Amino acid sequence: MAWWNRLFKKKEPIQQEEDWEQLVYTRNGVNFDEEDQRKRYIVNCLEQIAEASKEIDLLTGEYTLVTSYLTDTDEIEALPAEQREEVNRVAGKLAGLEQERSRYREKKNRMRDADFYAIRKRENEIEEGIQKIRDGEKYGNLIRQDLHRLDGERHAYEYRRNELENLMNNQRGMAVIFLTALIVCVIMLVILQYAFEMDVYVGLFLAVGAGAVAISYVCIRYMDAGRELQRVEKTINKIIQLQNKVKIRYVNNCQLMEYLYLKYNTDSAAKLEKQWKMYQDEKEERKQFAEAEAKIEYYQKQLVQQLAGYRVQMPERWISQTAALLDKREMVEIRHELIQRRQVLRKQMDYNQEVAESARNEVKDIAATYPKYAQEILAMVERYDR
Structure with a gap:
């Protein structure tokens, strides 16, 4: 029944942004008896x-x-x-x-007093703050792109995994059908030979040959699909591990931006930079x-x-x-x-x-x-x- 459950199991949904904070540890596809896989997972x-x-x-x-x-x-x-x-x-x-x-x-x-003094309190760090916010916004966009791309790749590989499992199930079924057909043909030919004294050696040879070719072809496709399935499982595991790294960076960047926006009382680097330029003009006038x-x-x-x-x-x-x-x-x-x-x-x-x-x-x-x-x-x- 295992193959039947795999055939009809539900596909895992693509992770949304609200799920990116959750780290996933999975050992599926990791063979800890192999040194390279073991070390890579620990590292x-x-x-x-x-x-x-x-x-x-x-x-x-x-x-x-x-x-x-x-x-x-x-x-x-x-x-x-x-x-x-x-x-x-x-x-x-x-x-x-x-x-x-x-x-x-x-x-x-003139510039509003509240804005002027808010910037004045952090005058020595505003330019650094603008650069930090600009870099954080740019880095956040790159992280989101990476996470969307990784989600897409993971979904594609999971879809391929389901295809391979279905293919293997189909090949097993075809092998059973070919083997059954071969046995039935052999039995009928034997009956024709002994019951009706017909010469069926050529037919027997052709039936056995055709059955062997068909079964061999099915077995080769089944083994190829199995090897590809192992590669897909390993790739999915690598993507999950990479997602974990990117998720940490995503959460840290989101919380850093939340803190910087609160600290500098702004919602974007462009807005803060505009206020900073206004402040500089105002400061020059006040000399x-x-x-x-x-x-x-x-x-x-x-x-x-x-x-x-x-x-x-x-x-x-x-x-x-x-x-x-x-x-x-x-x-x-x-x-x-x-x-x-x-x-x-x-x-x-x-x-x-x-x-x-x-x-x-x-x-x-x-x-x-x-x-x-x-x-x-x-x-x-x-x-x-x-």
């Missing part, structure tokens, strides 16, 4: 661990930075009333000067306000010195966040944004940890399933750990 798992670990290392620094921002908000909120009043006094002076400059800008068609800028710089230094004395790790950040120092609602908004960014980073770190753990478990399971190769697998793991 694939180890490469997944290495890539996930690399991503975790890159994310840890940004996660620490965002956490330090949150710690600063706690330190400022916990200041005694007298110290907080002094901070608010300086912040109020700075905010007043900013308002004067804003009133001048409103007289002309004429040298006196106001000098006063702003003075109070900024005062604010930084004050906050630095209160265990604030990054006092420079609060130069552009005076509204948050004066208004608790603004401070709540900043904390909400930082918590969101940290959640995105944590989600990405957890995913990569899960990827690494899944790959490790797969390697451990293979070592347990094939204990005679455990030492070899352990040696490969130790080489990658170096």
Whole structure:
């Protein structure tokens, strides 16, 4: 009944984008007794661990930075009333000067203050951010193309696998038919010879020859289909392994883009680049306000010195966040944004940890399933750990 089930089994659907985050470990078509296949499968798992670990290392620094921002908000909120009043006094002076400059800008068609200060907060990293987002968008499109192509190839090979299984089933049936027909012909010829004393040697020779040729032809096609089926199974397994690698990159890229869009308050590199050019023009116009800028710089230094004395790790950040120092609602908004960014980073770190753990478990399971190769697998793991 096995061949009957294979004949009528359902085809596996092509994976959609929402399924790309799910890794698939399959050992179908992998012969672990063959060194090349065994090593290739283990190396694939180890490469997944290495890539996930690399991503975790890159994310840890940004996660620490965002956490330090949150710690600063706690330190400022916990200041005694007298110290907080002094901070608010300086912040109020700075905010007043900013308002004067804003009133001048409103007289002309200028860049919105919210956009200007949002970019100003990250002025030193905007160009790098634009390039990162542009590269991420380009890389994401390439990954999607690769995943669509791999899905198409996998579907094509699975379709071919079903064709080969059907072909093998048909060849088995034809072999049975030819053999039955040959036996019936031989029996009839024997009956004609002995019952009717007819000379049937030529007919017997032709029947046996034709049957042998037909059965040989069917057997050759059956064996060719079997060999091709093995090759197709191996190819499907290789595609699945490659999909796993690309899926990891797809998820990491999606989560990175989600974080960058949130960090730079944009939805595309083109939009951010347009805002950046507007900002540069605006900045050039504001050079004429040298006196106001000098006063702003003075109070900024005062604010930084004050906050630095209160265990604030990054006092420079609060130069552009005076509204948050004066208004608790603004401070709540900043904390909400930082918590969101940290959640995105944590989600990405957890995913990569899960990827690494899944790959490790797969390697451990293979070592347990094939204990005679455990030492070899352990040696490969130790080489990658170096």
